[in-house]
Amino acid sequence: MIDRARELDAADPLANYRERFILPDGVVYLDGNSLGCLPAATPPAMARVVEQEWGEGLIRSWNDADWFEMGARVGGKIAPLIGAQPHEVIATDTVSVNLFKLISAALQMRPGRKVILSEPGNFPTDIYMIDGLERQGLATQRLAPRDRLLDALDEDVALLMLTHAHYKTGELFDMAALTSAAHEAGALVLWDLSHSTGALPVDLDAVGADFATGCGYKYLCGGPGAPAFAFVAERHLADLSQPLTGWFGHARPFAFADAYEPAPGIEQLQCGTSPILGLTALEVGVELIAEIGVARLHAKSQALSEFFLDCVDAHGLELDLVSPPDSARRGSQLSFRHREAYAICQALIARGVIGDFRDPDILRLGFAPAYLRFEDMAEAARHLAEVLEGEEWQRDEFNQRATVT
Structure with missing residues (x-):
């Protein structure tokens, strides 16, 4: 899916706006629905x-x-x-x-x-x-x-x-x-x-x-x-x-x-x-x-979330989607139910994929289209597959409840 993601990024009319934000290296930030990234013009x-x-x-x-x-x-x-x-x-x-x-x-x-x-x-x-x-x-x-x-x-x-x-x-x-x-x-x-x-x-x-x-x-x-x-x-x-x-x-x-x-x-x-x-x-x-324009942002948000679901399917992951499957009926996010959602969220954060957890069992991933790429979707899905398939979430450090991102 990474090759397809790069093709989509190359054709994305909003791609250049990513440069207008300060983004840490090695991080896929899927929590812009809690705290948006820092615009470069703000400091x-x-x-x-x-x-x-x-x-x-x-x-x-x-x-x-x-x-x-x-x-x-x-x-x-x-x-x-x-x-x-x-x-x-x-x-x-x-x-x-x-x-x-x-x-x-x-x-x-x-x-x-x-x-x-x-x-x-x-x-x-x-x-x-x-x-x-x-x-x-x-x-x-x-x-x-x-x-x-x-x-x-x-x-x-x-x-x-x-x-x-x-x-x-x-x-x-x-x-x-x-x-x-x-x-x-x-x-x-x-x-x-x-x-x-x-x-x-x-x-x-x-x-x-x-x-x-x-x-x-x-x-x-x-x-x-x-x-x-x-x-x-x-x-x-x-x-x-x-x-x-x-x-x-x-x-x-x-x-x-x-x-x-x-x-x-x-x-x-x-x-x-x-x-x-x-x-x-x-x-x-x-x-x-x-x-950027809200209409363009919304269109890209829908495309990002749909591509992420395609990536999840490509990895053969069986996740319980609790957001409406129709992108026209949901906001700029996808939420999945899993009994170990907290530990999975923490394992992803340790890998640099920052989403968030909502009690009691929701893994929530936000798609802020102003600065996210399709490549980020492919990478996030890959990390999610590795965490789930390797049962990485079972490690003790990911099961200690603390302040949640």
Whole structure:
């Protein structure tokens, strides 16, 4: 398969973008769906902000370098990647914090309703945020399997909150159908795009989404702990009211007034002071992904995952694929179930093939198309075959549970 992989790489229109990332030698990185690789332009951009804007400009850079508007500027650059208008998106806080803000805002827009509907097995922080509001008496959690979500929509549901691409299996929801069904039931919809943004086509305005959030450190390559983003549909901006009334969300933050006056637009979703260094790194990643184009990235992602499955078949491996077999119905990943998934994952990492493990028995391999090659797919499949066929995963050092990549 290696010869076929090299033929595909030679014909890949995105091949040259690999040079725009810093990639360690001898590593096949299949964990970009947890932490994206470092763009080569990020270190000099960070150095400029640290040495010039901070080091020389000091406090003046809030105006001279436009730090104050940075959250809105970066949000505006994310907007086209998710089918939104620039004034509907702000780069701020974390996914967890943004979920709390947006859930609270939705509850206020639906007085008399307290139910937040989601699915069991959603990413934990999404459910934890509902739980936190429920413990304050502000919300009621309702979880329904994805094939029963439509049945669970009733007049008590204020908000349907789902993750577009499931973090463990990669299975996609039909955003348009579920958003429409929720609206028919009088509910609002919040989409978590953490495993979609920068890898999959998303059109929030076209599907009529109300709210969305997503992280900046996966496919957007913004670095560990990069700021997240939040989306509010234009039609809701006038009625938006979020509970974390910090000074950066004030209409006139430098008036230093005692009374809180929310900013009139998406800027209200800001809370504390913007993390300028984090936003700087995120902006570099967003610009690079936008330059490549989400449609092209998605097409290559599908091709990479399909070729990897071909390589697995060529090695005669019998793996339990838990991701949808149809690449159009999954995110930019493949997940396999194996009782020794943790040990297999660790054995692969020791060989330089970095994927990840999700409890209790999932080996998850992410395909970040901006910097991966078809040759990487062939090599990863070869290593996987050698680990499984040689029962390398049985070695003691690979079975000691520790912090998982």
